[in-house]
Amino acid sequence: MTDIPKMLEFKGISFAYPGQKPLFDNLNVGFSAGQITAVLGPNGCGKSTLLKLACRLLAPKGGQIMLGGRDISGYKRRDFAQKITLLSQRYTLPDITVQELVSYGRYPYGQHRGLSAADKQAIMAAVEQTDLQALQTKYLRELSGGQAQRAFIAMALAQDTDVLLLDEPINSLDIHVGFEVMELLTRLKAGGKTVIMVLHDLALALQYADNILLLSGGQPVAEGTPAEILAGGEILQVFGVQPHALAVGDKRLFAFSNVAELADKL
């Protein structure tokens, strides 16, 4: 792992859903500031729960979660919403326009006033960053899946948090749209955001993330850069597939095989 300061840290976290056996028991993980971290792992390993704990949708049974060096339980509701936000897997789509949705991102900055000049500026910037200028007055129901996802990301950008959590941001999107979303997240990172996302797509995670956190059974199996993870062999251990790095032009792309001997031939 790099020596970049941690923006978000889980210290000795334990958690169990009511009536179920503990999902996390003394979990210790950290997420570097200003980087993209992909959280990977098989279904039920606690990836989404991790994100929900980080943004206080769930409360841990024990341990501390530190955001910017401060225990998250100490933040006031609105201050917290200015620091960290989560884009869930699924939203109900209300009958509103893109512009209205994006303006909801300004809620933590003043609930009972109209939109201030700063609010309008943040909304405009979020719309530009997500390239939604032409769609501002469209209703959400008129958008494609990728456009709707961009609109929700724009709302999160208008919220202007340090940390952006995303739960399966490219699920159910067409493959080229998935790439667009990842490119967008890379641009956000360049702007200083800490991005933490749960992904199913190992290839995109290895291609775009600065760091990978591999979870299995509620415990981190490996943490490190994609190169470190590839060298460590934990992907085979956790997912039962062999990753292969392929050089295409100046990019490294990734493929997977479930037959170990194929790895030698590639």
Add this chain to the structure above:
Amino acid sequence: MKNNCKKPNNGGVWLLLMLPVLMISVVLGLLFGGTEFSPAELWQAISAGDEESAAYRIFMFIRLPRVVAAVLAGAALAVSGVLLQAILHNPLAGPNIIGVNNGAGLLVLLCAAFFPAQPALLPLAAFLGALGTALLVFALALRVSASQIALVLTGIALSSIFGAGINSILIAAPDVYTGASAFLVGGLSGISAGELAWPAAYIAVGLVLAFALHRDLNILALGDAAAQTLGVQVGRVRLLAIVAAAVLAGAAISFAGLISFVGLIVPHAVRFLIGSDHCLLLPMSALAGGSFVILCDLAARTLFAPYELPVGILMSFIGGPFFIFLILRSRRVAHD
């Protein structure tokens, strides 16, 4: 607030249009009725202040309170429906569908039975009945949230239980509530201005509270988790919205009886026109609800004149099929 209310699809224009629609409805409600007077006759009697004339008395003591009652009941029930639909995330919710009407009705009759000389208590009793039912439904909704229809079925079950309570009281003590049968279907005949004072105060409070929540309700439509990550106090907003919905429905029921479907038909029609931004949806539903009940009441008074239908019956004839239409549509959306 005005920045938040900007709509690209001219929602504000619809809101401005609704105001004259309400005014025209009020004028129609005042001009027409079972007894025929020409506008000139009415105008003459009122401007002369001729308290002995039939035209004056019918206008001042029958039509005017009745139209005011229709506006109040329509606005209150429509906004109550908007609130319930928002907090339950269920487009099929409405005060009568989820049992709030019967819950309020039961307490009104209990109040009439035990405190017969205290008509001022009726809106309070109706509010408490509506609030208790709404909280109960919400607690159940948390458990059945997987299905919109399950919530409706729960409401029907609660309605039946409270309905049984209402019928028990009426069988044991038939004289406990004058005009009980009109109360059960909901109607506005024979309402006096005095009866409306307390409910009007409740409704004013409920409308102000509802509008104060408009931004939170908008964000709540994204789902509870999303609202929470945006910094909305979801539990508090929901509780306040339930209280407002119960104040509004309870106050309307206390004088208009168990009028059905206003809280379902009006919010849906308004959403169809202007979308679901509560900044416009709430005031627009209030205005449209008022117009709708005035016009339905006018139809109920005049269609079979000199006989008069309670407006609640007409409302059920319109609302029942509309509800079935909504169920069919929600199933179709689910299949898509």
